[in-house]
Amino acid sequence: MTKRADPSDLDRRLARLAEATAELAPSGDDDALYARLAAQPSPPAADLELRLAELGGATRALAPSASLADAVVGKLERSRPAAPSTIDGVSRRGPWALAFAAAIAAASLGLWLQTEEDLGDALVAGVDSMEVGE
Amino acid sequence: MAGGDRDGAAQDRAVDLRLLAARVERGDLAAFRSIVEHTKAPLFRLAARLVGDLAEAEDALQDAYVQAYRALGEGRYDGRAKLETWLYRVVTNTSIDTLRRRRERIGEATREARHDGLVSAEARVALGELDALLRALPPGERAALVLVAVEGLSAKEAAEALGCSEGAIEQRLVRARAALRTRSEERQVSDDEAG
Numbered sequence: 001m002t003k004r005a006d007p008s009d010l011d012r013r014l015a016r017l018a019e020a021t022a023e024l025a026p027s028g029d030d031d032a033l034y035a036r037l038a039a040q041p042s043p044p045a046a047d048l049e050l051r052l053a054e055l056g057g058a059t060r061a062l063a064p065s066a067s068l069a070d071a072v073v074g075k076l077e078r079s080r081p082a083a084p085s086t087i088d089g090v091s092r093r094g095p096w097a098l099a100f101a102a103a104i105a106a107a108s109l110g111l112w113l114q115t116e117e118d119l120g121d122a123l124v125a126g127v128d129s130m131e132v133g134e
Numbered sequence: 135m136a137g138g139d140r141d142g143a144a145q146d147r148a149v150d151l152r153l154l155a156a157r158v159e160r161g162d163l164a165a166f167r168s169i170v171e172h173t174k175a176p177l178f179r180l181a182a183r184l185v186g187d188l189a190e191a192e193d194a195l196q197d198a199y200v201q202a203y204r205a206l207g208e209g210r211y212d213g214r215a216k217l218e219t220w221l222y223r224v225v226t227n228t229s230i231d232t233l234r235r236r237r238e239r240i241g242e243a244t245r246e247a248r249h250d251g252l253v254s255a256e257a258r259v260a261l262g263e264l265d266a267l268l269r270a271l272p273p274g275e276r277a278a279l280v281l282v283a284v285e286g287l288s289a290k291e292a293a294e295a296l297g298c299s300e301g302a303i304e305q306r307l308v309r310a311r312a313a314l315r316t317r318s319e320e321r322q323v324s325d326d327e328a329g
Contacts, residue, residue: 048283048311048314048315048318049283051267052264052267052279052283052284053283053284054260055260055261055263055264055267055284056183056283056284056285056286058256058257058259058260059179059182059183059257059260059261059264059284060179060257061253061254061256061257062178062179062182062183062188062251062253062257062261063175063178063251063252063253064174064175064178064191064192064195064249064251065192065248065249065250065251066250066251067250068170068174068178068192068195068196069167069170069171069174071196072166072167072170072196072199072200072203073163073166073167073170075196075200076163076166076200076203077163079200
């Protein structure tokens with residue numbers, strides 16, 4: 001047979017517990033509150049979770065187009081910069097390349113004219129010496 | 135990341151993908167094509183569930199892969215997370231951008247890609263129902279709900295995918311569920327009045 005608690009003892013104990021818990025206050029931790037709310041869905045929410053899970057299962061068979069990889073690679077190739085050509089090189093070096101080419105052309109022309117003149121002089125001298133010999 | 139619906143990639147395949155990623159960093163487009171072929175199925179499912187439309191999902195996935203290729207080329211994948219996890223994050227963000235653009239241009243059809251994959255009628259109907267159910271939610275709340283309730287991610291994994299705190303995910307879930315519950319109750323009332 002168990003001993004029954006004295007009602008006055010019980011009242012005193014409840015009063016002590018009330019005093020001991022009087023300072024309890026919410027922690028202000030909203031994240032923890034939201035986590036608990038999220039973990040305990042109400043009945044309609046449970047239905048919603050179930051339906052979403054079912055829709056997840058029903059959409060497992062979704063597949064991309066067979067040409068997806070080709071489309072991606074095509075986009076990447078189109079967006080790649082073109083390989084540099086000789087013309088690109090000349091236009092990048094710009095004024096320096098043009099000045100250098102002009103100087104080379106002028107020097108070549110001068111050399112050609114000088115050679116032409118020397119050759120003419122040599123021919124004239126040759127003809128003169130032949131006439132003197134006759 | 136251990137999502138309930140993603141393919142359980144074997145460790146050796148993960149190693150291969152990292153090697154492929156290293157080759158892509160040196161500009162190897164063929165290696166990137168291999169990455170696309172290996173990862174496209176689960177990532178397409180993710181994009182489709184997030185945006186709720188096959189053609190828009192195809193578009194979002196293509197954009198995500200282009201962004202991923204550039205990021206790999208610029209050395210922005212540090213290799214700390216598995217490549218699949220990193221790509222999962224890229225696709226999630228691209229899909230959210232797609233949802234935001236959709237809200238900005240209601241009624242306009244500016245899709246580039248067309249989806250011609252083999253999809254069962256049941257899967258199409260289910261995707262349509264999922265989109266109708268979630269259409270009214272803001273993109274961030276919709277994404278949180280899809281990642282947790284449809285993809286089967288934990289709050290921590292969803293937070294990693296969306297680049298926010300777990301607390302933010304929980305808040306979005308509470309708001310999304312409350313909005314859907316309210317909508318469902320309103321529809322019930324209007325059905326009762328009509329009946």
